Amino acid sequence: MARLTTIDPAGTQIPGPSATLIYDDWYPAIRSSELRAKQLKTAMLLDFPLVLGRRNDGSIFAMRDSCPHRGIPLSVGWFDGNRVTCRYHGWEFEPCSGRCELIPSLSSHDHLDATKIYATSFPCVERDGYAWVYVPGPGSGRVKDVDALPPVPELPKFSQHYRSAHLTADLPCNVDHGIIGLMDPAHGPFVHQAWWWRSRSSIREKTKRFEPIPEGFRMAAHAPSGNSAPYKLLGIYGEPVETTIDFVLPNRRSETIRCGKKWFASLTTITPVTASTCRIDVIGAWNVFYYVPFVTPIAKFFGAKFVQQDQETMIQQAEGLRHNPSLMLIDDADKPAKWYFALKQARLDGSGKHPMDGPVDLHWRS
Numbered sequence: 001m002a003r004l005t006t007i008d009p010a011g012t013q014i015p016g017p018s019a020t021l022i023y024d025d026w027y028p029a030i031r032s033s034e035l036r037a038k039q040l041k042t043a044m045l046l047d048f049p050l051v052l053g054r055r056n057d058g059s060i061f062a063m064r065d066s067c068p069h070r071g072i073p074l075s076v077g078w079f080d081g082n083r084v085t086c087r088y089h090g091w092e093f094e095p096c097s098g099r100c101e102l103i104p105s106l107s108s109h110d111h112l113d114a115t116k117i118y119a120t121s122f123p124c125v126e127r128d129g130y131a132w133v134y135v136p137g138p139g140s141g142r143v144k145d146v147d148a149l150p151p152v153p154e155l156p157k158f159s160q161h162y163r164s165a166h167l168t169a170d171l172p173c174n175v176d177h178g179i180i181g182l183m184d185p186a187h188g189p190f191v192h193q194a195w196w197w198r199s200r201s202s203i204r205e206k207t208k209r210f211e212p213i214p215e216g217f218r219m220a221a222h223a224p225s226g227n228s229a230p231y232k233l234l235g236i237y238g239e240p241v242e243t244t245i246d247f248v249l250p251n252r253r254s255e256t257i258r259c260g261k262k263w264f265a266s267l268t269t270i271t272p273v274t275a276s277t278c279r280i281d282v283i284g285a286w287n288v289f290y291y292v293p294f295v296t297p298i299a300k301f302f303g304a305k306f307v308q309q310d311q312e313t314m315i316q317q318a319e320g321l322r323h324n325p326s327l328m329l330i331d332d333a334d335k336p337a338k339w340y341f342a343l344k345q346a347r348l349d350g351s352g353k354h355p356m357d358g359p360v361d362l363h364w365r366s
């Protein structure tokens, strides 16, 4: 695990990337379109192997992919749209609650009540094309009161008609490196060089105002960088363009760009797959040109290029991190990364302490 040495004029010690994961929150596990009736799918999420499916009534479920009897993956068993049957001894489970409904080997001499036995099931909700799964900490038992959980994250939409697209890429690094890569303002001109985005020679000084929000921070509404082509595109409507970018624990960056009635919104998440790997998912929606047929594939093409550039860089970085180098976070460009580590620490130790006491201006060149 790479250590992170912080170069910080104030000398503050900041926790670096670690294998510590944030449990007790919602994460996107799999595209919900992959869940079809009578089929079982698997996914890894925060080091938990999951089995997911869609019941005959259309609802989706997620269970730990392990039979509570002897641990064989439930995904190698059967699913008839109502019950998941283990292929080893045929125990049958109701997948939403995980409750065991039948143990075929029990005879009239046995007094075991099968329904007292539960396979581990996780709260699971379909939203914005993903199966969102609530992952409690290891050993904390079944979530009984789903209504008491925090709301499922949602991509904001500002009109009835819109188009949407999504992108996914596996990243070979731990979630912390994925997240600080996501919020890193200084890599753009180097990693995302492209005629349609920006070039290295367009680097200039930026000042952005950040303000604290619960468990996160917001880059306050501002006119987006005039040197980025996609923003120029929105500018053709002749109204002021405003963009807001929020980062909120455990892993969510949401961006909205609004220009009069036209809008674009995205929700990007970096989800731990295992302690050392993660996945980026981007969901985007917009009503700009939504009536023009080829906009979605074109947007997907450019979005995919962008994510691919990040992915390639992180594959190269993972090569370097294998040899356990010391790393740095510098002001101001890495300040959001420092806030992230402090927020994560505050969540993990339960202090709830926010690293920012008010709005601050950050300056960097990009």
Ligand code: FES
Binding pocket: 067, 068, 069, 070, 071, 072, 086, 087, 088, 089, 090, 091
């Ligand atoms: S291992 Fe699943 S029923 Fe025995």
Ligand SMILES: [Fe+2]
Binding pocket: 181, 182, 187, 191, 192, 310
């Ligand atoms: Fe990037």
